[in-house]
Amino acid sequence: MSRPARESKRRPSADETIRFTVSLPASLLAELDRRLVDRGYASRSELVRDLIREKMIEDRWAEGRRRVHGVLTICYDHHQRELADRLIEIQHAEHTHVLCATHGHLDHHNCLETIVLCGRPAEIESIALRIAGLKGVQFARLTRAGALPGE
Ligand code: NI
Numbered sequence: 001m002s003r004p005a006r007e008s009k010r011r012p013s014a015d016e017t018i019r020f021t022v023s024l025p026a027s028l029l030a031e032l033d034r035r036l037v038d039r040g041y042a043s044r045s046e047l048v049r050d051l052i053r054e055k056m057i058e059d060r061w062a063e064g065r066r067r068v069h070g071v072l073t074i075c076y077d078h079h080q081r082e083l084a085d086r087l088i089e090i091q092h093a094e095h096t097h098v099l100c101a102t103h104g105h106l107d108h109h110n111c112l113e114t115i116v117l118c119g120r121p122a123e124i125e126s127i128a129l130r131i132a133g134l135k136g137v138q139f140a141r142l143t144r145a146g147a148l149p150g151e
Contacts, residue, residue: 068146080136
């Protein structure tokens with residue numbers, strides 16, 4: 001007796017891994033394999049999964065309406081007048097968008113700080129720009145992050 005058609009087309013559960021076929025031009029596949037080796041991936045699947053996740057985070061930021069996370073990394077000279085106070089003031093004023101901050105002392109003069117931000121992309125970018133623009137902040141980089149569906 002054959003199985004009913006409905007059973008063979010059941011919906012996979014969210015954590016199930018599905019195998020599917022992708023057609024690529026040979027040159028694109030060669031580029032993918034180069035990245036695989038350069039980045040130390042164990043398989044094409046691992047690399048493709050990460051590329052999809054990166055794109056999903058990018059799209060979420062570009063779409064702009066949903067809550068995302070970002071990590072602002074800054075370096076500054078803590079001897080710069082009033083800079084440490086201004087950094088603290090901005091974070092307190094934006095406390096609903098600041099999850100946490102970590103401070104590291106790089107040497108006698110220089111500090112490294114990571115500030116984990118949450119909110120809509122425009123809110124996070126505005127806070128990051130204000131901090132990056134403070135006199136004495138020598139390096140600032142915002143890393144875009146966010147929760148992914150099903151993970
Ligand atoms: Ni320090």
